[in-house]
Amino acid sequence: MADPGSAGAGTHPNAAAGPKDATTPQDQPGSPSSLGTEATASNNLGREKTNTAVPEPDQDEAQGDGAPEKPKQPGLVSRILTKLGLDVGTLMTMFKGSLPPTIAIAMYQATPVASYFTLLGYLVPVVSILGLAVLPRGKFLMNFLLNVLAVCFGAAMAMLTLWSAIKARENTTPSGSNPALPGYNSSQSAVCGVWLFFHIWLGNVVRAKLPAFNLPVIIYSILVNVAATNGAYMTTMAYAYGFVQQLMTAMLVALALALGVNLFVFPISSRLVVFKEFAGTIGLLRRTVSLQKAYLISLESEDMFAPVTRTTTAALEEGKKPRLTKEERAARALQEAGGRLRELSGKLHADIPFAKRDFAWGKLDAKDIGHFFTLIRNVYIPVLGMMTMIDIFKRVSERRGWAHTSDLPDEVIAEKEREKRIWNEVMKQMHEPFEILSQAIDQGLEHAGICLEILPRPKQAAKPNVDVEARGEKIAPGDPALAQVIDKKIETFNARRGEILRTWVKEQSFNPRAEEFDIPSPLSDSPEGREHDQVQLYIVLYMENLMHTSGKAVQDLVAFADKKVADGTMSRNRLIAPGYHRLRKWFKAIISSEDSSAEQSPDLTETSNTIVIFGDGYNHKKDPEHLPPATAWERFGNGLRQISTFFGSEESVFGFRVACATMTIGIIAFLKDTQHFFQEQRLVWAMIIIAIGMTMTSGQSVFGFLCRVAGTVVAMVCSLIIWYIVNGRPAGAIVFLWFFTFIGYYFFLKYPRFIPAVMIIIVTQVLIIGYELQTLKIGLEAAERTGQPFYPTYLLGPYRLACVAGGSLVAFFWTIFPSPLTDRTWLRRDLSATLYLVANYYGVISSTLRTNLDGTAGNIDTPGTPAHHLHRIGRKIFGKVMMLIPSMSQHSEWQKWEPTIGGKFPREAYDDIILRSTRIMAYLTLISHALLYPTTTALSQGLETRTSSERPTSACPSVTSSPDREWLDALAKVLNTFTLTHHTILSTLTLLSNSLLSGQSLPPFLPLPKPYELTRRLMRLGHSEHFNPPREYEDDIDGSRIRLVDSRTGVENSYSHEYGHKRAESGATTSPHAKAAADLLDPKNIEQPGYTEFAVLQVCTTLVCDDLSGLVRAVSGLVGVVDFSFRYEQSEESIVSAEHNKGKGKVE
Incomplete structure (x- = not known):
C-alpha cells in the first residue's frame, strides 16, 4: 500500500489515539522519545552509505568491479572507530549539537550581553539545547516555528499573569500604603499560583493531544514557571514588562542560535536524509535478493520440512549446541536482512512527508520523491514477500x-x-530463472540509484560493473541502454517460468484428459491428495507471482529513472519549494491529532448510471447514546457535549496531573514563610524538571526517574572536572564544557533509549558551569541581588542533584497517583487498535476483490470510483498501523520498568499478538499488491510477453477486456453460492479487538475458516453431481440451519435464505455452477487473468487463518472464555477411596 496521506477508514476508540501516543517516534519531531530516530538522521549519512554496496561474494560478477583486490587490513584506530560507530556523519552531528550552548555561554562573556541578560543568561544555553539543532532541516524548521510560537504566546500569557497579579496587589493594599513597596502580598501570590496552574494544565493538554507540540510546550512551561514564581515579588508593571521582555529575548536568542547552527554548520536537509535512506534501502534490497537466492539454493537438496537443528551424538556428548541446517542458516540470514529492510522502510515512511515539504536547491521535486518511494516500495513488497516461503514450509x-x-x-x-x-x-528448476531475475533486480536498482544520483556513479577508470548480456556486451548501470537489457532479462525470465510448472507436473500423476490441453493436470486418487496437489500448485504460482511482480516493479523503476534523465530533470539544479497545498496539508496535520479524516457522510457518486453508496467504514465512529443531529439545536447540543468530553479526556487528566505536580513544589513560592526558601534553594529548577520529565505512563516514568537522577550524578562529576581542571578560568572552562557536550551527543545519537539521561547531563553541565561563569562576569553582588546566595561548584552540583531528584520524584508520584496509566494498559489498547485496523484493512481488500470480480471497481486513478476510494482508505489504514507498530514495541519495553504487584505480566502472550498481527498485516499487503499489480503475462513457453509499454501501471482484473474475463466471471458466479471467508475473518478480528479493549471474555466457539477452505469447497463442488452445502451451516445439537444475519440491517443473508428454501424443497439439488467449478481449478487455466492472483489469495489467506488461530489462543488466554460447562473427572485414588468407604455411614 502507500504512505498514510489519504482518506480514512472505520474508527476505533484507540485507532486514532494510538499513533498520537507520546512514545510514538515517527511523525512527531518534538517528542523526546523520538529524538533518537530523528537526531540520528545525519548519523545515517555515513552508515546508510555502506548499505548501498552489500552484495554477496557470489554476486561479484553482478556488481561489475571485476576481480577486486584483496582489501587491506584496517589499522587499530580504524577498527576502534568502526567499533564505536564514529563515522564522518556522527562526528559532524556531535559537533553540530555541541555548538549552540557553547556559543551561548561564550557570548555571555561579552559585557553588553551580560549587562542585558544579567541573571537570566542561563536560559540562553539551556533553550538552545532544547532547540535541537541536530535535526534535519525540514523537521528543525517545523520545530523552530512551533517553538517561536510557544515563546511568543508564553510571553503574552506571562504578561497577562503579571498584570493580574500586580492589579491584585494594588486592589488589596490598604489605603494610604504604597503598593510599589516590596513585601509579601497573599492575593498577588494566589493569583500567580492560579495562573501557573492553568498554564501548566493547558500546555500539557496540548502536549498530550498534539505530540508535535511536545518541545514547544516544555519551553512554554519553562517561561511561565520562571515568570509566575518571580511574579509574586513584582510591584510595578514597568518592572514586569522589562522582565518578560528580557525573558522572551533570551529564549528567542537561544532559538536563533540553534537556527543559525542548523542552517549554516554542516547543513543537512530532510531530502538528503531521505536520499540516504533510499540508498540504504537499495543496498538492503540487493542483499535480500542475494540471500533469497542462497535460501532457494539450499532448498534444492535440504529437507525444508525438517526441524531447524540437527543434533549429533558427538555434539550431545560434548554439550555443544546442535548445529543448524544449511536451510535454517540461510533462512535466518534472510530474516535478519528482511527485518533491517522493514525497519528502514518504516523510517522512510515517516521521513518522506518532511522531505516533500523541504526547501532545496536540487533536481527531484516533491512529486518525484513521492513517486520514487512508491516505486521502491513496489519492489520491496514482493521481495519481502518471498520470505514467507519460510513460514509456508x-x-x-x-x-x-x-x-x-x-x-x-x-x-x-x-x-x-x-x-x-x-x-x-x-527449486532446482527455479535456480536459473531466479538467477536471471536477481541479476535484473540488482542491476535495475543500481541503475535507478545512479541515474537519480542517489548512489554515486562508479569512477570512470573502473571496469564495467557487470557483464549484462550473454553476448559479451559491457553495459554498466547508469548507461541508457541498460533498460533494454533488463527488459530482455525479464522477458527471458518470463519465458522460463513455464518450466517450473512443467517440472511440478512431471512429478505428479498425470490426468488422462491432459492430452487435450497444453499443460497436463495432476490427479490424485483421494480428495486429500487432490487438495495437496492443488496447494502445491498454488505455492508454485505464488512464488512465480512474487518474482514476476518484483521484476515488473524494477522495470517501472528503471523506466522512471530513465524518464527523469531524458526530460532534463537530472541535468540541472533548481529551486524547489513546497506549494500552497502541501503547506496547508502540513498545517492541518500539526493541529490535528490524526491524519486527514474520512468523509463526514457517505458519498453518492454516479458512475455508469449507478449509485455507489459507501458503507459505514468510511464514516466517523457513531455515538451509541445519541442519534446524528438533525436540527441546528441538536448540533449546538453536540458542541456543548464536546466541552465535558474535553475536560474528561485523558489529555485533560494528564494536564491536571502535571499541574498538580508543578504546584506541589510551586506552592512553596507563594507562601509567606517559604517564599525566600524557594528562591534561595533555586527550586524553580525542580519545577522545570517536572515540565521536562512528566510522562503519561508509569513504566516510562520509572525509567525516566532513574535516568534523570543517574544523569545528574554524572553531570555533577563532569562539572567538577570541567571547572576545577582549569582552576575556574573562563576560557578553559568553555573549551572543556564544549568537549564534554560533544562527547554527550555521541550517546544522544547512539543510544536513543537513554536520551532523557543524556539531555539532563548536557543541560545540568551547562547550568552549573554557566552559573559560575555568569557570577564571575557580573560579580557576586549582582548575582545575589535576588536573594539567591552564591554557591561554589562543589556545592552547586549537589544542590542541582537534589532539585532534579526531588522534581523527578514528585513527577513520578503524580504519574501513579491516584491511579496510574500503565504502559501495560496502553500496550493492550494499542494492540486492540491494531487488530481493529487490520480488520478494516482486510475489509478493504475484500471489497476490492469483490468489485474486481464484479467488474464494478472502475479506474483506480479516477477520483470517485470505488477502486480509488478503496485505495485511499487502504493507504491510510496502512499508515496508521505503521505508526502503531513502533508504539507497541516501545510500550512492551517500557512495561519492564513497572513494578509488578501480584501476578506476572504475560509479556510472551502480548509479544505473540504483536508478532502475529504484524505478520497478518504483511500477508494482507501482499494480497493488496497482487490485486493492484496483477500478473498479465502468460506462463506457457512460446507465448509472447508484453512489452514495457503495454504493461498497465494500475491495472486490476476488473478492467480486463471482456473476452479475458471468462474465468473471472465463472469464479464470481461460483463464489456467489458460498458464504465468503472474509465474513468470519473480519468478525473474528473485530471481536478480538473489542475483547482486548474491554477485557470481556471471548465466546467459547469462534467461526474460524479452515486453510484452503474455498479450494476444498470448489473441489467438492466440481467432483460431485449434487451440491450439498457443508455441515457448518447446521447446528451441532438439533441440526437446524444457522442463519447468517447482516449486522447493519438485521436481515438474513441472501444466500442462507435462498439455500434454506431450496433445502426445504428438495434436499440436495444439482448446482447450476457444478460444471463451471469442475474446470475452475484445472491447471489449464493458469494463463487466464486472475488465476495467479487467486492462488496468491489462497496462500496468503491460509497464512492469515493460521495466525488468526494463534491470535484467538493468545487473546483467550488473556481475557478468558465464556464457559459455563462442567464435567466430572475422578482420579483412580478417588475411585478407590469411594469404594473403600462404600457401606459406611454415620453411627447414631
Missing part, C-alpha cells in the same frame, strides 16, 4: 505432523519424502 510441516520423524509411520514418512523430492526438483 514450516506450517505445512506442522499441519501434517512432519516436524519430528522419529515416531512417524512409514506411509507418512514416504509421503513426506515424496513432497520433499517434488520441492527439491521445483
Whole structure:
C-alpha cells in the first residue's frame, strides 16, 4: 500500500489515539522519545552509505568491479572507530549539537550581553539545547516555528499573569500604603499560583493531544514557571514588562542560535536524509535478493520440512549446541536482512512527508520523491514477500505432523519424502530463472540509484560493473541502454517460468484428459491428495507471482529513472519549494491529532448510471447514546457535549496531573514563610524538571526517574572536572564544557533509549558551569541581588542533584497517583487498535476483490470510483498501523520498568499478538499488491510477453477486456453460492479487538475458516453431481440451519435464505455452477487473468487463518472464555477411596 496521506477508514476508540501516543517516534519531531530516530538522521549519512554496496561474494560478477583486490587490513584506530560507530556523519552531528550552548555561554562573556541578560543568561544555553539543532532541516524548521510560537504566546500569557497579579496587589493594599513597596502580598501570590496552574494544565493538554507540540510546550512551561514564581515579588508593571521582555529575548536568542547552527554548520536537509535512506534501502534490497537466492539454493537438496537443528551424538556428548541446517542458516540470514529492510522502510515512511515539504536547491521535486518511494516500495513488497516461503514450509510441516520423524509411520514418512523430492526438483528448476531475475533486480536498482544520483556513479577508470548480456556486451548501470537489457532479462525470465510448472507436473500423476490441453493436470486418487496437489500448485504460482511482480516493479523503476534523465530533470539544479497545498496539508496535520479524516457522510457518486453508496467504514465512529443531529439545536447540543468530553479526556487528566505536580513544589513560592526558601534553594529548577520529565505512563516514568537522577550524578562529576581542571578560568572552562557536550551527543545519537539521561547531563553541565561563569562576569553582588546566595561548584552540583531528584520524584508520584496509566494498559489498547485496523484493512481488500470480480471497481486513478476510494482508505489504514507498530514495541519495553504487584505480566502472550498481527498485516499487503499489480503475462513457453509499454501501471482484473474475463466471471458466479471467508475473518478480528479493549471474555466457539477452505469447497463442488452445502451451516445439537444475519440491517443473508428454501424443497439439488467449478481449478487455466492472483489469495489467506488461530489462543488466554460447562473427572485414588468407604455411614 502507500504512505498514510489519504482518506480514512472505520474508527476505533484507540485507532486514532494510538499513533498520537507520546512514545510514538515517527511523525512527531518534538517528542523526546523520538529524538533518537530523528537526531540520528545525519548519523545515517555515513552508515546508510555502506548499505548501498552489500552484495554477496557470489554476486561479484553482478556488481561489475571485476576481480577486486584483496582489501587491506584496517589499522587499530580504524577498527576502534568502526567499533564505536564514529563515522564522518556522527562526528559532524556531535559537533553540530555541541555548538549552540557553547556559543551561548561564550557570548555571555561579552559585557553588553551580560549587562542585558544579567541573571537570566542561563536560559540562553539551556533553550538552545532544547532547540535541537541536530535535526534535519525540514523537521528543525517545523520545530523552530512551533517553538517561536510557544515563546511568543508564553510571553503574552506571562504578561497577562503579571498584570493580574500586580492589579491584585494594588486592589488589596490598604489605603494610604504604597503598593510599589516590596513585601509579601497573599492575593498577588494566589493569583500567580492560579495562573501557573492553568498554564501548566493547558500546555500539557496540548502536549498530550498534539505530540508535535511536545518541545514547544516544555519551553512554554519553562517561561511561565520562571515568570509566575518571580511574579509574586513584582510591584510595578514597568518592572514586569522589562522582565518578560528580557525573558522572551533570551529564549528567542537561544532559538536563533540553534537556527543559525542548523542552517549554516554542516547543513543537512530532510531530502538528503531521505536520499540516504533510499540508498540504504537499495543496498538492503540487493542483499535480500542475494540471500533469497542462497535460501532457494539450499532448498534444492535440504529437507525444508525438517526441524531447524540437527543434533549429533558427538555434539550431545560434548554439550555443544546442535548445529543448524544449511536451510535454517540461510533462512535466518534472510530474516535478519528482511527485518533491517522493514525497519528502514518504516523510517522512510515517516521521513518522506518532511522531505516533500523541504526547501532545496536540487533536481527531484516533491512529486518525484513521492513517486520514487512508491516505486521502491513496489519492489520491496514482493521481495519481502518471498520470505514467507519460510513460514509456508514450516506450517505445512506442522499441519501434517512432519516436524519430528522419529515416531512417524512409514506411509507418512514416504509421503513426506515424496513432497520433499517434488520441492527439491521445483527449486532446482527455479535456480536459473531466479538467477536471471536477481541479476535484473540488482542491476535495475543500481541503475535507478545512479541515474537519480542517489548512489554515486562508479569512477570512470573502473571496469564495467557487470557483464549484462550473454553476448559479451559491457553495459554498466547508469548507461541508457541498460533498460533494454533488463527488459530482455525479464522477458527471458518470463519465458522460463513455464518450466517450473512443467517440472511440478512431471512429478505428479498425470490426468488422462491432459492430452487435450497444453499443460497436463495432476490427479490424485483421494480428495486429500487432490487438495495437496492443488496447494502445491498454488505455492508454485505464488512464488512465480512474487518474482514476476518484483521484476515488473524494477522495470517501472528503471523506466522512471530513465524518464527523469531524458526530460532534463537530472541535468540541472533548481529551486524547489513546497506549494500552497502541501503547506496547508502540513498545517492541518500539526493541529490535528490524526491524519486527514474520512468523509463526514457517505458519498453518492454516479458512475455508469449507478449509485455507489459507501458503507459505514468510511464514516466517523457513531455515538451509541445519541442519534446524528438533525436540527441546528441538536448540533449546538453536540458542541456543548464536546466541552465535558474535553475536560474528561485523558489529555485533560494528564494536564491536571502535571499541574498538580508543578504546584506541589510551586506552592512553596507563594507562601509567606517559604517564599525566600524557594528562591534561595533555586527550586524553580525542580519545577522545570517536572515540565521536562512528566510522562503519561508509569513504566516510562520509572525509567525516566532513574535516568534523570543517574544523569545528574554524572553531570555533577563532569562539572567538577570541567571547572576545577582549569582552576575556574573562563576560557578553559568553555573549551572543556564544549568537549564534554560533544562527547554527550555521541550517546544522544547512539543510544536513543537513554536520551532523557543524556539531555539532563548536557543541560545540568551547562547550568552549573554557566552559573559560575555568569557570577564571575557580573560579580557576586549582582548575582545575589535576588536573594539567591552564591554557591561554589562543589556545592552547586549537589544542590542541582537534589532539585532534579526531588522534581523527578514528585513527577513520578503524580504519574501513579491516584491511579496510574500503565504502559501495560496502553500496550493492550494499542494492540486492540491494531487488530481493529487490520480488520478494516482486510475489509478493504475484500471489497476490492469483490468489485474486481464484479467488474464494478472502475479506474483506480479516477477520483470517485470505488477502486480509488478503496485505495485511499487502504493507504491510510496502512499508515496508521505503521505508526502503531513502533508504539507497541516501545510500550512492551517500557512495561519492564513497572513494578509488578501480584501476578506476572504475560509479556510472551502480548509479544505473540504483536508478532502475529504484524505478520497478518504483511500477508494482507501482499494480497493488496497482487490485486493492484496483477500478473498479465502468460506462463506457457512460446507465448509472447508484453512489452514495457503495454504493461498497465494500475491495472486490476476488473478492467480486463471482456473476452479475458471468462474465468473471472465463472469464479464470481461460483463464489456467489458460498458464504465468503472474509465474513468470519473480519468478525473474528473485530471481536478480538473489542475483547482486548474491554477485557470481556471471548465466546467459547469462534467461526474460524479452515486453510484452503474455498479450494476444498470448489473441489467438492466440481467432483460431485449434487451440491450439498457443508455441515457448518447446521447446528451441532438439533441440526437446524444457522442463519447468517447482516449486522447493519438485521436481515438474513441472501444466500442462507435462498439455500434454506431450496433445502426445504428438495434436499440436495444439482448446482447450476457444478460444471463451471469442475474446470475452475484445472491447471489449464493458469494463463487466464486472475488465476495467479487467486492462488496468491489462497496462500496468503491460509497464512492469515493460521495466525488468526494463534491470535484467538493468545487473546483467550488473556481475557478468558465464556464457559459455563462442567464435567466430572475422578482420579483412580478417588475411585478407590469411594469404594473403600462404600457401606459406611454415620453411627447414631
